[in-house]
Amino acid sequence: MPSMLQDTGFDARIGVYVCHCGLNIAGVVDVEAVRESARFLEGVVVVRDNRYTCSEVGQKGIADDIKEFMLNRVVIASCSPRLHEKTFRTLLEKSGLNPHLLEMANIREHCSWVHYDNHEAATEKAKGLVHSSVARARLLQPLSRTKGRVVPEVMVVGGGVAGISASLYLGGMGIKTYLVEREPSIGGHMAMLDKTFPTLDCSLCILSPKMVEVAECENIKVLSYSEIEKVEGQVGDFRVQVRRKPRYVNEEKCVGCGDCVAKCPVKVKDDFNRNMGTRKAIYIPFPQAIPPAYVIDDQNCRYLTQGKCKICQAVCERGAIEYDQTSYVETIEVGAIIVATGFQPYDPRGLPQYGYGRFPNVITSLDFERLICADGPTYGKLKRPGDSQVPKRVAFIQCVGSRSVASGCRGYGLDAETGSSVGATDPKAYCSRVCCMITAKQAFMVKEKYPDAEVYVYYIDMRTAGKGFEEFYQRGRHEGIVFLRGKPGEIEERDDGCLRIISEDLDSGCILDLCFDMVVLAQGLTPPDGLVEFAQKMNLSRSEDGFLMEGHPKLRPAETAIDGIYLAGCVQFPKDIPDSVAQAGAAAAAAAVTCSKESIEIDPLGPVIDEALCIGCKLCEMLCPYGAIKVELTDKGPKAKSIEVACKGCGVCGASCSTRAITMKHYTDSQLTAQAKAILEVV
Amino acid sequence: MLDREPKIVAFLCNWCSYAGADLAGTGRIQYPPNVRVIRVPCSGRVDPLMILKCLQRGADGVLVSGCHPGDCHYIAGNYLARRKFVLLDKLLDFFGIEKGRVHFSWVSAAEGEKFADVVKQVTETVRALGKPTKLVR
């Protein structure tokens, strides 16, 4: 039995497999030379090269060798272990070897792909990496994986259309789901839209039934007005602390009659209507809100800020008003988490040349949605904010805050040098993907409502890739919408309130000097507010654009680098509603797979403490970020003890113990130094 | 100036910098072939002694790279690493080892280009420093 030979008590019998990866590696690295350079290394029994090691043929070859040559260690020189370590560990396991007896040399991402202009040096480097892996492999030890429990429940964070869809899929599978939304109602941005491209369905008419379904599904619990405070644990067994903010209205008792609103004396700007209308201090964000309960805005409520009023309590017949509610933290255990916290529209005040915030009749596309919506502040009449007149000439400007290479800002949330946050107003380099269609839709809606209006669109490229999108855009052109190629440099406000745009039409080469009654800025989509801190709490990486990074750009678009945490909707990257819903389905399926497992195998990467060497100094205890190592009094004096369930395997303790009493499993000092030594010998 | 190719050992944390190096690969960003990567769970796993051992065994330079401040997968491993390396810097100075042989940096999983830049910078610095004379066996 090969497993008998796994202990280093037996001599290492290593198989080395160098992968061509088609031409990805072999096109740069001399694979045969690398293979031969490993042949006579200590412990190596067999060396081979494969066209595709991960293919079935490649894997079978290794399985056969393990039997035939009684291999007890396997070195694979191929792509990044972040891609295929799981694949090959499973192969070892199936062949009767402990999965931790695998070592991979990354000769693709770290070698052939980054040195394609220097074949010779790449080959030498690949040899070095393989020697280093063989040196490490000799010292690898079998590790027994512990089994972790699986809580068959899921948390979905963010209640936009992506989070709603994911929750409904999960609820429909009978999986208990917590939907956490930071606003008083679920719905997200889709609830603010009037119509949706390319079919022009009324947005809430298609969203609201789904929201009701969420409220009625017995497997879904909505935690509105709540935010994530802390996440602990690992796949299958997360403990999430959720901060519940006080609504000051008892959700169960409130029937949404609205008697309180009529009497509340405080009027404030209505943020749901993009500050264009007003609401009371006690309010419901929109009539179809879920949960259908009112909420008191504690920044503006007269009683909560000044201690006098209580009118709403007096009028509420159901006794639903509870001024003494306070925020509290609820701990929820789940096996998987789906992050669907959406996006935040770009704030065009970052581009002062367009005058947003200074010129009342320059608005954004989201403002437009509220203005044209029958439920909006103007009851669907497109009254421009400056003087409530219906504009006769409307311009749209594309790519506001998107595709802005000139600004030099790549949109990454943290400045690489200073570590400080890059603001939401910095223009981004990426294309926000949906704004061309949003404008095509909105321009069409202006024409539909006011056929005599003149509508102009300033664009760089019209990007209409999507089912029915190009057809919709062409329809707009036929309706007489004028599309001008070229991005205006600035907007000027004339004394009569008209907005003047001088620009070059790149198609005709003419300089155009036009005046408009209203200008709509097609704002880009940026990462949601607070994503930097949120990502840190969840331990998630962000891409250069600032959105959350997926597990693999092609093959794991709805997953993350952290097992058990999945992505849906715009938080991964800007996308439209159908794509958000599709990704929500993928994330729900992935979460359901996790929840369907009876247990989850956890990599046992923790410290092993040599009691003879430990002097009980407590340094490790002080440094461990998880309280996972504690010094206890034993009959031999104070000695460090590892608390396996809490340990994450970072290795901080191992790197700090002054008496070298700690050995880190799978990353032992001797393994790492052997790697370094081998590297330095070869080059 | 070194008359041969410099040898540089890089310890990269699994969650950020190793992934950043992978991204440099996916993006086909070219950088000098002098760095050999050793994967560690966290920059906090890197014991200063390992760095000294690398120098002793003939490394011309050592690079340790982890997640940005606040982004460490294990909460604070990179802060602890940074504190240790501040001390290590002093020790190296005491030994008379030139600044720039040991380099510490933050590279996130999204920063393929930054990883390539760091490697370029370290390689050039080390090349300019010439043959190491201290500590080498």
Ligand SMILES: Cc1cc2nc3c(=O)[nH]c(=O)nc-3n(C[C@H](O)[C@H](O)[C@H](O)COP(=O)(O)OP(=O)(O)OC[C@H]3O[C@@H](n4cnc5c(N)ncnc54)[C@H](O)[C@@H]3O)c2cc1C
């Ligand atoms: C002006 C405009 C018009 C558009 N028109 C169309 C259209 O016609 N057709 C179309 O297909 N698409 C359109 N879109 C795009 C569409 O809005 C998005 O595809 C969709 O809203 C994405 O849904 P989501 O759930 O990913 O994000 P969101 O709708 O942004 O929802 C995210 C939710 O998460 C919540 N949240 C955020 N952070 C946290 C946190 N930390 N904790 C808890 N909850 C949090 C938010 O409050 C929000 O409820 C338009 C977009 C804009 C800006």
Ligand code: SF4
């Ligand atoms: S640091 Fe080392 S010696 Fe000190 S308590 Fe921990 S294991 Fe024991």
Ligand code: SF4
């Ligand atoms: S490996 Fe990290 S988490 Fe585990 S005991 Fe050591 S310091 Fe704590």
Ligand code: FES
């Ligand atoms: S995991 Fe990257 S520095 Fe700790």
